[in-house]
Amino acid sequence: xxxxxxxxxxxxxxxxVDSGTLSLLGSELLTLFRRRRTWAMxxxxxxxxxxxxxxxxxxxxxxxxxxxxxxxxxTENGLFVGMTALVVAIPLFLPLTIGVVAGDSIAGEASHGTxxxxxxxxxxxxxxxxxxYAAAAAFCAAATLTVVIxxxxxxxxxxxxxxxxxxxxxxxxxxxxxxxxLAVAAYVTVSxxxxxxxxxxxxxxxxxxxxxxxxxxxxxxxxxxMDALPQxxxxxxxxxxxxxxxxxxxLREPPVWDSFVDxxxxxxxxxxxxxxxxxxxxxxxxxxx
Amino acid sequence: MPAHDTGAARRLTRWIPAIAAPVAIGVAVVVVPMQANxxxxxxxxxxxxxxxxxxxxxxxxxxxxxxxxxxxxLPDLSGLTGAMxxxxxxxxxxxxxxxxxxxxxxxxxxHTARVYLDESNARLQVLDPLAERDVYVxxxxxxxxxxxxxAATHVTPxxxxxxxxxxxxxxxxxxxxxxxxEAQYGAPLPNPGEVLDRALAKLDESTDVSVGTDAxxxxxxxxxxxxEPRDPDTLVGSVRVAIDGDTGVALAASVTARNVxxxxxxxxxxxxxxxxxxxxxxxxxxxxxxxxxxxxxxLPSVAELEQWKAEAEAGxxxxxxxxxxxxxxxxxxxxxxxxxxxxxxxxxxxxxxxxLDGLTTRVDGGRVVQTSLITVLFTDDGRVLAGAVTADxxxxxxxxGR
Numbered sequence: 001x002x003x004x005x006x007x008x009x010x011x012x013x014x015x016x017v018d019s020g021t022l023s024l025l026g027s028e029l030l031t032l033f034r035r036r037r038t039w040a041m042x043x044x045x046x047x048x049x050x051x052x053x054x055x056x057x058x059x060x061x062x063x064x065x066x067x068x069x070x071x072x073x074x075t076e077n078g079l080f081v082g083m084t085a086l087v088v089a090i091p092l093f094l095p096l097t098i099g100v101v102a103g104d105s106i107a108g109e110a111s112h113g114t115x116x117x118x119x120x121x122x123x124x125x126x127x128x129x130x131x132x133y134a135a136a137a138a139f140c141a142a143a144t145l146t147v148v149i150x151x152x153x154x155x156x157x158x159x160x161x162x163x164x165x166x167x168x169x170x171x172x173x174x175x176x177x178x179x180x181x182l183a184v185a186a187y188v189t190v191s192x193x194x195x196x197x198x199x200x201x202x203x204x205x206x207x208x209x210x211x212x213x214x215x216x217x218x219x220x221x222x223x224x225x226m227d228a229l230p231q232x233x234x235x236x237x238x239x240x241x242x243x244x245x246x247x248x249x250x251l252r253e254p255p256v257w258d259s260f261v262d263x264x265x266x267x268x269x270x271x272x273x274x275x276x277x278x279x280x281x282x283x284x285x286x287x288x289x
Numbered sequence: 290m291p292a293h294d295t296g297a298a299r300r301l302t303r304w305i306p307a308i309a310a311p312v313a314i315g316v317a318v319v320v321v322p323m324q325a326n327x328x329x330x331x332x333x334x335x336x337x338x339x340x341x342x343x344x345x346x347x348x349x350x351x352x353x354x355x356x357x358x359x360x361x362x363l364p365d366l367s368g369l370t371g372a373m374x375x376x377x378x379x380x381x382x383x384x385x386x387x388x389x390x391x392x393x394x395x396x397x398x399x400h401t402a403r404v405y406l407d408e409s410n411a412r413l414q415v416l417d418p419l420a421e422r423d424v425y426v427x428x429x430x431x432x433x434x435x436x437x438x439x440a441a442t443h444v445t446p447x448x449x450x451x452x453x454x455x456x457x458x459x460x461x462x463x464x465x466x467x468x469x470x471e472a473q474y475g476a477p478l479p480n481p482g483e484v485l486d487r488a489l490a491k492l493d494e495s496t497d498v499s500v501g502t503d504a505x506x507x508x509x510x511x512x513x514x515x516x517e518p519r520d521p522d523t524l525v526g527s528v529r530v531a532i533d534g535d536t537g538v539a540l541a542a543s544v545t546a547r548n549v550x551x552x553x554x555x556x557x558x559x560x561x562x563x564x565x566x567x568x569x570x571x572x573x574x575x576x577x578x579x580x581x582x583x584x585x586x587x588l589p590s591v592a593e594l595e596q597w598k599a600e601a602e603a604g605x606x607x608x609x610x611x612x613x614x615x616x617x618x619x620x621x622x623x624x625x626x627x628x629x630x631x632x633x634x635x636x637x638x639x640x641x642x643x644x645l646d647g648l649t650t651r652v653d654g655g656r657v658v659q660t661s662l663i664t665v666l667f668t669d670d671g672r673v674l675a676g677a678v679t680a681d682x683x684x685x686x687x688x689x690g691r
Contacts, residue, residue, distance in 0.1 A: 069419035069420065069437075070419075072439065073439075073578075076577070076578045087419065162577075165576040165577070165578070167419075167420060167421040167436045168414065168421055168423055168434070168436070169421075169423060169434040169436060169441065169573060169575065169576050169579070170572075170573070170576070171574075171576045171577070230398070245418055245419060246418070248418060248419040248420070248421075249416065252414070252416070252421060253570075254567075254569075254570055256354075256403065256416060258354065258560075269314050272310045272314065273310050273311045273314065275310075276306045276307040276308075276309070276310035276311075277307045277310075279303075279306055279307060280303060280304040280305075280306060280307030280308075281307070283303040284300045284303050284304065
C-alpha cells in the first residue's frame, strides 16, 4: 500500500503531520479509485439510471402515481432519470457499495497483512482512521454523483428535456433545477456518512473484510425495516436511515432545509459516536497483521 | 504486576473518548430541551384573560412549519388499503383506493406541513415523502395541487360584483345560522367581544376551563389553555391549546382521550415567524403535463338563500333531499345520527361493505368502530351514529333515541 515516508530533513512537527496526512490521504484515494472493484461498483450504480431510461424509452410513459417517485415525469422531462435512479438506489445499492468500501477500510488492510506497515508512520492510528474515513466519505460522494450525473446524461440522450417542475408544482429553469439536483447529491452524500462511520468501526473489529462489509450493509437494511415499523415510532428519528429519502424537501418551492439540517445533525452524531468507538477499539487493538 | 496495571490503565484511557461521546450526546439531547422548558415563566393569567388575549390576536401574516400527529387507536388499515389497491383494476377502483389511502394516511401517523399567510393569500404545503400536496388560496380563487397524481384543481369564486350584492344577505343569514348552531350544539364559536363572556359562561356548564403550565412551543413562550369536559359520558379527556404569550396566536392544539397519556390528535407549530412571507410563495401556475380540473363556485341567489334559511329554521330536510343528520344530546357527549338508507350505507359497494366487516366489531344491535376518541355505530337497521362517547352510550342512544 502507498505509504509515504518523510524524506529529507525533518520539517516542523505540525507540518510533518499535515503533509504526511495529506499525502497519506492522496495515496489512499489513489488506491481506492485505482481498484477495479471500485470501478465495478461505480459502473453498477451508473447502470441503474441507464436501465430505467432504456426501459421507459421502450415501454413508454409510466402512469402517474405508480412506481418510484418521479418515474412518471421522465418521459416529459429526461432530467428526472437521475432522481428516479436515486430513489431506486438509496435503499439498497448505495448502502451496499458504501458497506464494501467502509467495511474494507481497516479489515482489508489487516487481511492483506499491510496494516502494521501503515502504522509505522508517526501519529499512526488515529490518523490512519481519519484518512480511511475520508476516503470512504469521498467514495460516498463519488457514488451519489455517479447516479445523478449518469441519470442526467441518460435523460439528455433518451428524452426531451426542459424546465424542471418541482414537487410544489412550480417550474424552474434547467440551470436552477440542475443546481437543486447537485444539492440533492450533497444531501444523499451526507446521509451516507453515518453509515460509513459504522462501517469503519465494524472494520476495526475484525480481520475478515467480508464480515464487516456484510454487517454494515445488513445494518442499513435492518435500520430501514425498523423505520418502516410503526410500533417502533419513538426510535425512528434516531435511525441513521430515517432521513435517507428526505431529499425531496430540496425539490420544493421554497426549498425546505429542515430535513437537510436534521439529517446532518443525526449523521454527525453517528460519526462522533462510531468514530469514537472506532478510535477506542483501534487504539487498544493488538495489530498482528 | 505494575506493568500490567499501567497497560490496563492506558487501555481504559484510550476508551474514554468512545465512552464520552455517546454520553455527551445523550446529555445534550435530554437535558437541553428540559432546561429550555423549565425556563418558561409568563405572567399568570386567568382563563378569561387568556381567552381575551387569544381573541384579540390580530396576526395576519405568518409562515411556519406544523406537525400533525394522530394516534386514534384505529385498527390497522395499511393491509386493507394495500389489498384494495392490488385488487383495483384500471378503472375508477384504483383511484378510489388511492383516495382511501390518502384519507387513512391523514388520520394515522405524522404529517408535516408548512403554512404561509399574508393579508390576502394563504398557502398550505403538505410535505409528503418525495411528494407534496398544496393548497393555494388567493382572491382569484383556490388551487389544489397534488404532485403524486400530477393533478390540479382550480376553484374560482363567483364574480366580485355578485359577491358584494349578496354579502349583506349572507351576513344576516350567517348570524342566524350561528345562533342556531350555538343553540343546537351548546359549544360556542370563537368570537371576540361580548360573545366571549356569554360563551365562557356557557362553556363553564359543560367544561372545566383552566390555564396549564407555560411551555416553549416553536421556540416561543406560550400559555396553555386546558379544557376538560365535565360530562362523564364523553371519551374526550382534555383539549389543550398553546397560546403564544406575545401575539395570542394558537401555536398548538391537542386532544387527549380519557385515561390515556399521549394525545390522540395533536397539531403544533415546530417553528413560526410572524414576518410576511415573500409574495412568490403564493404564486401558482399549473405546470405543463398537469391534469387541471376547473370548478366555478355557483353563487346562490337570494331566493335560494331565503329558502335555505327557512329550512334551517324549520330544521327540516336539506336541499338535496337528504335527511338532515339528527343530533342527540349536547356538549361533549353529543351524538350525531344519520337516518337509515341515506348517506351512511348508501353508495357503499360490496367491496366497501367487506371493508366495513374488517374494520368493525360485532356488538348486540350493530357493528362498532371504536377509536380512542370517536365511536361509530352502524346499527342493523341501517342507521349510523357517531360521537365522542363509549359504544355503550351509542347503543343506548340508538335504542332509546335520545
